[in-house]
Amino acid sequence: MTVTTHSTQNLDAFVRKDAAGRDRIELLVKGAHCASCMTRIEAAVRALPAIKSVRFNLTSGKLSAISESGRADPVQLIGAVQALGFTAVAYDPAQALQEDDRIGRELVLALGVAGFGAMNVMMFTVPVWAGLFGQELTPYTRQVLLWLAAMVAAPCALFAGMPFFRSAWSSLRKGKANMDVPISIGVLLTLAVSFSETLLGGAHAYFDAAVMLLFLLLIGRYLDHRLRMTARSAARDLLALQAPIAIRIDADGLRQGIPVGEVTAGDFLAVPPGERIPVDGKVYAGASDIDNSLISGEGLPIAVGPGSKLYAGALNQSGELILRATAASQESAIAGITRLMEAGAQSRSAYVRLADKAAALYVPAVHSAALMTFAGGWLLGLGPREALLRAAAVLIVTCPCALGLAVPAVQIAASGRLFRKGVLIKSGAALERLAEVDLIYIDKTGVLTQGRPRLLTDAPHLVAAAAPLARGSHHPLAKALAEAAGPGQAATDIVEIAGEGVEGLVGGRRARLGRASFVGVRSAGTETELWFGFEGETKVRLVFEDDIRPEAVEVVADLRAAGYRLAILSGDVRRQTERVATLLCVDEWHAALTPAEKAAMVDKATSAGRKVLVVGDGLNDAAALAKAHASMAPGAAIEASQNAADCVYAQGDLRSIPLTLRIARQARSRALENFALAVIYNLVATPAAMAGWINPFVAALAMSSSSLAVTLNALRLTLAGRRP
């Protein structure tokens, strides 16, 4: 439900008190992209009475305003921003509170400290490297330089390593080993060996390697975090945009906007036309048409009147309804679907990411190699100290620098490219799952079709005769008829009976336009139709259809050519589904499915070993979206579906589907290439470390060159997107 500056609406629910007792309002502003937009918005808001301070964040699109206590007026604030031509909606304060990105700030700090350490430690270790190549360096100077390096590197490494140490520790406590375990052991062992070597005057002091390793890994970690934050805040923006507000009517007849969560059973709520039903309830007064397509997938609007049962999420189309809530929002019919979704999300969280799969192979291999080096070296007569040093060298050169950077770099490049195309990927894991898809289930209404009716009956004189009545109605079918007829005169004396039709004078004669019973005929009602007739004359039928999207045929052919199996899953009636399937040449289609049946179909395909992609927009798709291996939803989908989906594509453009799948596959290839690079690097470096050929200079060189190689390989994804 979009919050508009409706005169009946009261947005006080969005005003929050700050610590000093002043009022604080958060708005989400869409469409502001430049500094001058920012200037105009801030100036307009500051000019309002009682506003004390205002700040617009151009990056996130959020506006915060503080006003004098008790004088905040969200409606006026929204009006001021909208007057400049931007879209503005009140932002749910509970959502705004989560805005503080603490983990991100902690990672930036760790990155800063590691960067400082990596650069400054070089001052002392570069002369030591020179000593390795026979340059003049007395043992005393060397000792001083190494201690200085230790003073810089050790505290930096310990501080910057904290995110890794914590994650490794929590993984070990669960009896598993993630990639952070070898990183932590590698860093701590490197520091320990370097200290003992410095004390004993040996050559193997790797202070520089320890900090550099952390610096490079933190870059990867920060990129990964940024990717998740962008997706999460975009998802929250979508939620806030649909900020659910219900209009409650109290005992005195006063209307007040309240958050849907506060509605209790027995409340009287007003639902204006064009808005969604906030909670389950029964019609108390009023009559209208209800579009249940988001709940059941059925395209035909249903007429309701006093006593009819309404389900949360249905769209009120033509007349204002007063409903009596029969359930609070948590108990509404939506809640059942939400439970199905949660079950789906749980099964999905069992997915093992590529990097973790690699870690499961990598960690034992590396640790046994290090152990073998130590045991073997000692047995072959190297002595415990030299054997330990070589084992440590193995751990240092195999530290998964390339791996830690490889996957995040690929995913940030891929999601950045998709973002520019209007596709928002919610996580790196989602991108990996999208690459594995082989079966696609597509919803019909609103995904393959435009989701709005178009007049099918080709009879210009009839359309022209009915159009004057249609122009006086708010009903979507009547609007489609008026649109087909073009501009013209409206009928006079119009009376609209919500849920039935319109009556009025066309050229002096009384005529009716509406459902069959209203016009006075009987109809099977299997099609989306309106009846029209002058008083006492034959009544005629006007048939409407939901058009398929113009790019649908091309996209279906594209996907089929790329080797995907495709099927249409619809909650709509058989005839309509068959029509769309025939038009698109899709031979596998299933009609009249309930939300649970859709989810069951996904389960069936999954247990048959298929990797299913579900594309859907309605509440009836939400459970299937959550259960599928991967899922996509158009930007116009309802919030439950957008939350359940792995990615959201803008403007409902179906071409986003093949594009996303292609880029996801490219990203997987790049990630696998990076793993291959890392394996080759290790196959060379590990024997060298075992043989004792690694010195601090070689370690630093190898580490940065392998990281550079994987990053450049990841950037090929971005470059591929730039080419015409």
Add this chain to the structure above:
Amino acid sequence: MTLLLFLGPFSVGIGLLGLFAFIWTVRARQYDDPKGDAGRILTDHLQDGPPHQDL
């Protein structure tokens, strides 16, 4: 070589100054709105300092 004992810590100290400056900028939320800040410095109509603590 005793010069090293002086120059080493001195250069680390300069580096630390930079580090502390960086930590301050993170704490002062100077990285929260990179796009907006780039525009703020160009006009006199906007307050171009870091955002107030409660905004």
